[in-house]
Each structure stands twice: as C-alpha cells, then as structure tokens.
Amino acid sequence: MTPSMISLFCFEFAEKMMQDNDPSHDLEHANRVHKLARYLAGKEGADLDIVIPASIGHDLIVYPKDSLKSKLSATHSAAEVAKFLQGIDDFPRDKIVAVMYAIQVCSFSKGIVPTTLEAKILQDADLLEAVGAVAIMRTFASAGSMNKTFYSPEDPFCVYREPDAHKYALDLFYTRLLQVEKRLHTQTARELARPRTKFLHQFLTQLTLELPQTNK
Amino acid sequence: MTPSMISLFCFEFAEKMMQDNDPSHDLEHANRVHKLARYLAGKEGADLDIVIPASIGHDLIVYPKDSLKSKLSATHSAAEVAKFLQGIDDFPRDKIVAVMYAIQVCSFSKGIVPTTLEAKILQDADLLEAVGAVAIMRTFASAGSMNKTFYSPEDPFCVYREPDAHKYALDLFYTRLLQVEKRLHTQTARELARPRTKFLHQFLTQLTLELPQTNK
Known part of the structure; x- marks a missing residue:
C-alpha cells in the first residue's frame, strides 16, 4: 500500500x-x-x-x-x-x-x-498544534467551551504570580505554549516551532497594548 | 459626583x-x-x-x-x-x-x-473589542462555546467563496473584524483600531504558514 x-x-x-x-x-x-x-x-x-x-x-x-x-x-x-x-x-x-x-x-x-521514532514524531506533530496561531485558536476555543476567564485582571501576564491554566486561559501560554519548543524531540520540529513561538510573543505584546493598564 | x-x-x-x-x-x-x-x-x-x-x-x-x-x-x-x-x-x-x-x-x-456623541463613543469602544488580539480571543471563545468549526478546510481564507460566519469562526474576520475600522464613528477610535487591524492581518498571515496547503 x-x-x-x-x-x-x-x-x-x-x-x-x-x-x-x-x-x-x-x-x-x-x-x-x-x-x-x-x-x-x-x-x-x-x-x-x-x-x-x-x-x-x-x-x-x-x-x-x-x-x-x-x-x-x-x-x-x-x-x-x-x-x-x-x-x-x-x-x-x-x-x-x-x-x-x-x-x-x-x-x-x-x-x-516515547521510545520509538514514530511515536516521537507523532508527539512532536501534536505538540506543534500547541504553539502558533493554531494554538491561539485552540486555547481560546477551550476557554469558551469551559467558560474560563481569559486572563487575570490583576496580573494578565503572570509577572507577579505563578500561572494557573485551570483558572485563566492566557496562563496556558506560560505553562504549555511557550514551553513547546524545548519539549520537542526532533530538530525538524524545533525548526517549525521557532516562528510559531515568535508569533505567540507577538500576540502577548499586542495584548499588552490592548488591555487596560490598571484594574477598573 | x-x-x-x-x-x-x-x-x-x-x-x-x-x-x-x-x-x-x-x-x-x-x-x-x-x-x-x-x-x-x-x-x-x-x-x-x-x-x-x-x-x-x-x-x-x-x-x-x-x-x-x-x-x-x-x-x-x-x-x-x-x-x-x-x-x-x-x-x-x-x-x-x-x-x-x-x-x-x-x-x-x-x-x-447612534445620534448622540455618547452613544457613538460607546459603540466605538465596543467595536474596538471586535478588532485586535482581544477580538481573536473572543472570536475563538465563541467558536468553542458554540462548537463551531474554526475554518473551511477547502478555503480557510475566503478566497473562492463568500464568508459564512455562522459556519466558520475564521469567517468572522471577513464579515466583521476586518470591517471594524471603517465602521467607527470617531477619529480617535479609528486611530486605536489601526494597529489592531494590522495585527489581525498578521494573525491571518501566520495561519497561512501553519495550515496545510492542500486538503488531506
């Protein structure tokens, strides 16, 4: 076949x-x-x-x-x-x-x-879904379906606190999305991840411009 | 007061x-x-x-x-x-x-x-929530809560078809998000919208790099 x-x-x-x-x-x-x-x-x-x-x-x-x-x-x-x-x-x-x-x-x-090359590759491919624009779509779709708050009003970007991805959708960037690159097994996947990780940072930068700087 | x-x-x-x-x-x-x-x-x-x-x-x-x-x-x-x-x-x-x-x-x-300045300003402020990184979060959160497909597998970026935001989350970019700038009432809101619209385009560009170029 x-x-x-x-x-x-x-x-x-x-x-x-x-x-x-x-x-x-x-x-x-x-x-x-x-x-x-x-x-x-x-x-x-x-x-x-x-x-x-x-x-x-x-x-x-x-x-x-x-x-x-x-x-x-x-x-x-x-x-x-x-x-x-x-x-x-x-x-x-x-x-x-x-x-x-x-x-x-x-x-x-x-x-x-994983111990086999094929299982490593599947894990890498699935991990690449947790970084980049696709990961942003998936992160907030999950937030919507679970009615999860987008971010902490006091500290959206986890500057002064530990991220809590169960509570805030954006915290998943810090516990998972931005960590993907270093968790990949293959060099090829790492190369694909790089521009996607960069885009996650661009998203966070854009959010800092859009979110109110102080609470209420 | x-x-x-x-x-x-x-x-x-x-x-x-x-x-x-x-x-x-x-x-x-x-x-x-x-x-x-x-x-x-x-x-x-x-x-x-x-x-x-x-x-x-x-x-x-x-x-x-x-x-x-x-x-x-x-x-x-x-x-x-x-x-x-x-x-x-x-x-x-x-x-x-x-x-x-x-x-x-x-x-x-x-x-x-709206016929009053105050109502125009509220509509502008609310419309600014439909453009930029915040709008991306909100668009896909709604998709998740409604279990809506992210994009058309055949034509994600509405090149060959009319956008259908009831069916595909990404189509909302074409029916609403990218239209916000020209629907605003005040010059001040238009200035705030510009970098946000630009970011929407960056998001779409990044997605073109991430999505499979052919179906299956």
Missing part, C-alpha cells in the same frame, strides 16, 4: 468517527497533525505506515475533559484504529502495535517519553 | 450582576470597554456621566445567542442600569435616559446608527 492510499483509507474512517468532536480535536486537527507528521517523518526517516494512521487517528475519540472517561480517550482511539487497520487486507499486521503505542503515548500531559 | 466615584459604584453593581457571564462578555469586557470609552470621551469631549455607566453596564445581561430572549439583552441591561442609577442620590436624573439610549443602540448587529 502506498502512503497516499493509507491516508485516504484512514481519513475516510476518521471522517465517520469524528463528526461531533470539538473544534480543537476535529478532523482538521487530524489533518494538520497528519501533514506535520508526514513532513517530520520524511525529514527524520520514520516509517510512514506507522506515522500516517497514528497521526490521523490519535484523537479519534475525545471524551470531554470533565468526563470520568477522559483518561481513556487515547486507549480507546488506539483500539479503534487497530481494529480498523486489521480490517485492511494490505496493511502490514506487524506494524499495528507500533501505531497503537504511538497513539497511547501521544498526549503530552501523560508525561510519557 | 466625580467620574471615579461613578465608575466605582457602577463596577460594584456590575460585579454582582455579571458573575456568570461568558468570557467574551464578562466584567473584564466591561472593564476594557469602560477604559476605551473614557479615553474616547476625553478626546472627543463627551459627557462622562453618560459614558461611564453605559460602558460598564452595556452587557450587564447577556442571554445566550440561541435563547429566545437574546434580542432583549440590551433592553434589559439598560433597564437594570437605569434602576441602579435612580437609586444613587447624587446621579443627575436627567441623564439616565441618555445612558439607556446608548446601551440600547450599542450592539452593532442591530444596525442602528
């Missing part, structure tokens, strides 16, 4: 499964992560048979963050992707476990450092 | 009323609009007795967009602010109607062109 055929099959499957996903974890998220992962795989010499299904299917199932099942999202996504790949006659059976592994360790919040 | 005292009283009142408002229409939105409106009022020579309560209270009550009561938000906000001002002994009675008028015509989607 060619990489393009695997992509096509996986997207057809994902399209059916992901209809109701939130906009931060929808088919376009899969599309972006897939493009990034393929690019990284090409540069770093990773196995596309593993990277393609893992990247398209890594957020196949996303339970809401406040759901008890939330921690099972990756395991259930991996299981569904595996079942799907088993149904494709030409897909190499011996690679399905590696696809499942990449999906299961992808989420950075789990704190697992 | 000094302007600072009116601000203080109105914020105390708003703080009680706005506890559950969404992050695009919360107390910090009132805070930002108030600061902008006071600045514009100073430059344009408007009456602060009217501008201050109107700006702090203009989104006092915000019914959800999908609620039948949605169209009543401004009317009910105006009525609550009027009731509150009537309870303040030192507030000039004859200005309460002008405060109500400014609040009632503020929402740009109603399409009413």
